[in-house]
Amino acid sequence: MNDAIWILDDDKSIRWVLERALERENLPHRGFERAEAALEALARERPAVVLTDIRMPGTDGLAFVRQLHERAPGTPVIVMTAYSDLDSAVSAFQAGAFEYLPKPFDVPEAVRLVRRALEARPGAVAQDEPDATPEILGQAPAMQEVFRAIGRLSHSSVTVLITGESGTGKELVARALHRHSPRRDGPFVAINTAAIPRELLEAELFGHEKGAFTGAAAARRGRFEQAEGGTLFLDEIGDMPADLQTRLLRVLSDGHYYRIGGQQPLRANVRIITATHQDLEARVREGLFREDLYHRLNVIRLRLPPLRERAEDIPLLARHFLTKSARELGVERKTLSPAALEALVRYPFPGNVRQLENLCHWLTVMTPAQRIEPHDLPPEVRAPVEPAGTTEPSSASPAWEHLLAKEVDRLLATGRSALYDELHARFERVLFERALAHTGQRRAEAAARLGVGRNTLTRKLKR
DSSP: OTTOEEEEOSOHHHHHHHHHHHHHTTOOEEEESSHHHHHHHTTTOOOSEEEEESSOSSSOHHHHHHHHHHHSTTOOEEEEESOOBHHHHHHHHHTTOSEEEESSOOHHHHHHHHHHHHHHOOOOOOOOOOOSSOSOBOOSHHHHHHHHHHHHTTTOOOOEEEEOOTTSOHHHHHHHHHHTSTTTTSOEEEEETTSSOHHHHHHHHHOBOTTSSTTOOSOBOOHHHHTTTSEEEEETGGGOOHHHHHHHHHHHHHSEEOOBTOOSOEEOOOEEEEEESSOHHHHHHTTSSOHHHHHHHOSEEEEOOOGGGGGGGHHHHHHHHHHHHHHHHTSOOOEEOHHHHHHHHHSOOTTHHHHHHHHHHHHHHHOSSSEEOGGGSOHHHHSOOOOTTOOOOOTTOOHHHHHHHHHHHHHHHTTOOOHHHHHHHHHHHHHHHHHHHHTTTOHHHHHHHHTSOHHHHHHHHHO
C-alpha cells in the first residue's frame, strides 16, 4: 500500500489506538510489529509518513530511520518513545526525524503531527548513537520543547542564551548543547562570572602575559584559549562587570582578543553559551547590562522551567536521583511510598531540580528503611508552612493551588476588591500564553489542547 502511514511498534495496543485514530481521519495506514518486516516492505512500497517506536526487539527505531532515509529519502518520520530523556530526543532528530513524540501521548496530537508531516514532507539525514545514561530527564511539555531545541541545534554552533531560576539545570543544558554539536570533540570550559572577583575575572577569561601585573610570574592561558575549538560557557552573565561586557562584545564582534599585557591578537575560535537567572531585559533598561551585548548573546534563547511548573516530572527525577545516590554510596536503592511521592509533588521546590537531587541524597543516607514514608521527609516538605491567617489549601492540592491561595490572601490583605474578574483574566492569559508557547503559536492547536474554540481563544487574546 503506497502513500500509507506506517506504524512501527511492538506494543499491539499502541498500534491499535493509532490505527483507529487514522481510520477516523480517513488516512490509509499499515502496522508493523518489527522493523525488519517494514524494511522488507520497503522493497515494494513507499510510506507517506512513518510513526516508529525507538526501542523494539531486533532492529531498533533509529536504525530503521537511517535505513529508511537511505532507501526512501525525504520520508517524514515521527519517533515515539516512552523514554522521556534528552538523548532519545536528540538521537531522534539526528537520525532524521521530522518530530519527536514522547509516550504517553495525546492521540489527537499524534494525528495533528501526521497531518503536519504529510504537508511538510521534509528530508534530513544525519546519525548518532544514543548514550546509555540520560543527561536530562523530563516528560513535561516545557522540557520536551527544550529537548527538541537541543536536537534542532545539534548541527549548529550558534550562540545560545539559557535562562531560568537557580537550580533548574542550566549548565547541564549547556553541556548537552556542546555534546550534541559539531564541536563535541573540542573542550567544554565553564566559568561562573559571579563567583570570581571583578579584578581577577578579566585574567581568567583572557589570560595574561608574564609581568603584565604584580604577581604575574609566568604567562597564563585564559578560558577563551582553553576552550579553543570547543565551547565556552559563561554562567550568570548578568553579573558581568560593565568594562568586561565591553571586552566580551568586542570579541563577539571581530572574533579576536588580547591577553592582558599582550601585543598580539588571538583568534577566538569558540562557541559562546551563556546563562542567567536574572531578567536581562530589565537590567538593560536599568543600564546595568549593555543592550548591544544582550542582542549578541540572545541569538537563540532557551528557557528552563522551574520544577514547580513541571511537577509531573518529580516522580521520574526522584527515582533517577535515588538510583544515582544509591550507586554512589554503594547501597540498595530506596523507594518512595505513594504518600511520600505525593508530598514531593505538592512541594514547590524553591531550589528546583538541584534541591530535589540533594533531598534524594539526604533520604538515601538518613532514611532507616528501604521504603521512604512521609514521616521520613524533612518537615518543610511534609507540610509546607503557610503564613499565619492564610487560607489552608487541601492537602491534596497541587503546588500551583498553594501559590494561588497565597496570592489571593495577599490581595485580600491589601483591601483589593473585584478580585474574581482580575484573577480570572490573569488565569486565562497564562493558560493561553503557555498553550501558544507549547504549540509554536499555532492557535488552532493551542485551542484544541485547552478544550476551547479557536474563535474563543482569538477573541480573548484581543482583549
